[in-house]
Amino acid sequence: MTWRSLLFVPGDRPERFAKAExxxxxxxxxxxxxxxxxxxxxVARAAIAARLRGPRGAxxxxxxxxxxxxxxxxxxLAALGGLSPDAVMLPKxxxxxxxxxxxxxxxxxxxxxxxxxxxxxTPAAIFQLGSYAGCGVPLAGLTWxxxxxxxxxxxxxxxxxxxxxxxxxxMARALTLFGAHAAxxxxxxxxxxxxxxxxxxxxxxxxxxxxxxxxxxAIHPAQIATINAAFTPTxxxxxxxxxxxxxxxQAPSAGAxxxxxxxxxxxxxxxxxxLLARI
Numbered sequence: 001m002t003w004r005s006l007l008f009v010p011g012d013r014p015e016r017f018a019k020a021e022x023x024x025x026x027x028x029x030x031x032x033x034x035x036x037x038x039x040x041x042x043v044a045r046a047a048i049a050a051r052l053r054g055p056r057g058a059x060x061x062x063x064x065x066x067x068x069x070x071x072x073x074x075x076x077l078a079a080l081g082g083l084s085p086d087a088v089m090l091p092k093x094x095x096x097x098x099x100x101x102x103x104x105x106x107x108x109x110x111x112x113x114x115x116x117x118x119x120x121x122t123p124a125a126i127f128q129l130g131s132y133a134g135c136g137v138p139l140a141g142l143t144w145x146x147x148x149x150x151x152x153x154x155x156x157x158x159x160x161x162x163x164x165x166x167x168x169x170x171m172a173r174a175l176t177l178f179g180a181h182a183a184x185x186x187x188x189x190x191x192x193x194x195x196x197x198x199x200x201x202x203x204x205x206x207x208x209x210x211x212x213x214x215x216x217x218a219i220h221p222a223q224i225a226t227i228n229a230a231f232t233p234t235x236x237x238x239x240x241x242x243x244x245x246x247x248x249x250q251a252p253s254a255g256a257x258x259x260x261x262x263x264x265x266x267x268x269x270x271x272x273x274x275l276l277a278r279i
Contacts, residue, residue: 002186002278003027003060003141004231007218010035011044011063017051023221024228027060032076033067033091041072045079052083062116062140064089068102082110087140092148093117095128096135103137114138116188119179120172121148129179141186143217144176163200177212189213195220205230214278233275241272 007025009016011032020028030051036044048063063085066072080088088111090102099115106113117132119125119142126149132142146158146169158169165173173190180187189208192201201223205216209230216227233241247257248269256265 002214002231003188004215005218005224005227006062006188006215007221007224008035008064008191011048012036012040014047014051017047020221021057021059024224025059025218025221026215026228027062027086029062029064029089029217030085031064032072033064041075042079045076049079049083052080052085060086062087062089063113064091067092068098068105073105077105077109077111080109080111084112086113087116088113089116089118091118091145092121092125093119094122094125095119095131096137097128097131099132099135099137099139114140116140116143118143118145119176120144120146122152123149125149126172126175129175130182132179132183132185135183139183139185141188141215142176142180142183143188144172144190146172146190163194163204181212186214187212189216191217191219192223193219195223198222198226201226202230231278233278237275238279241275244268244272245276 003026005025006027006029007020007023008029008031009020011030017028017030030048032041032044032048052061063076063080065076065088068090088102088106090098093099099117102115106115115137116139119129119132132139146165149169149172150156150158155168157166159165177187189205192204194200205227208216215231218224218227244259244264247259247264248254251257256263258264
């Protein structure tokens with residue numbers, strides 16, 4: 001399944017879990033990292049473990065653990081031992097070596113789950129975005145973040161005054177997109193922080209879908225409907241894709257065809273099949 005919307009929920013706020021699941025999000029990211037203060041990490045671990053032991057519905061449950069090189073991550077995995085979230089999100093991932101190391105730890109803790117790396121949060125991570133292809137570890141996708149990296153290098157911000165990313169972070173975004181597709185996994189767009197700005201979110205999510213991302217993370221339930229709409233093919237897009245596929249099925253030896261007064265060839269057929277696979 002392709003997750004269109006992935007909603008962050010602080011792990012130490014279990015009273016929000018049910019409301020988040022009812023938001024329409026395809027997946028929840030039950031957070032043990034940034035959204036949870038050090039004093040309440042144990043509360044969050046217990047709440048998330050209890051939720052994973054409970055009845056599971058249609059909404060996927062992802063757990064974001066703390067960075068791999070911290071004692072907090074050790075405690076996270078101990079609390080999740082024997083459980084099976086739909087994915088484990090790894091912050092500050094640094095390529096194939098990171099996900100292989102986490103995969104070994106998950107197996108040791110009896111946790112059966114693919115890994116969803118946040119792949120751009122350190123300078124070293126940028127140079128590893130191509131290494132996820134062929135890493136030998138089940139991945140649930142690849143995503144990126146625009147907050148930790150500028151902090152790590154002493155940048156003032158990752159965004160222009162109008163909200164657009166500055167050039168270094170546009171590069172990180174693009175490399176994540178291509179790294180995910182090279183690895184054959186879902187590329188997931190980062191969050192839009194201004195959760196009350198639904199018009200801005202509409203444009204941001206639409207751009208992500210246009211560029212080749214298949215889903216996006218969210219920080220507030222109010223963002224979910226807009227995100228889902230952006231990553232759901234329209235009836236017109238579906239009809240066109242079906243007509244492209246049908247045209248090539250009727251002329252299997254053709255390299256290029258005309259459709260609606262335009263030439264179509266192998267890349268158009270691939271695009272059509274990808275779109276139909278998302279339905």
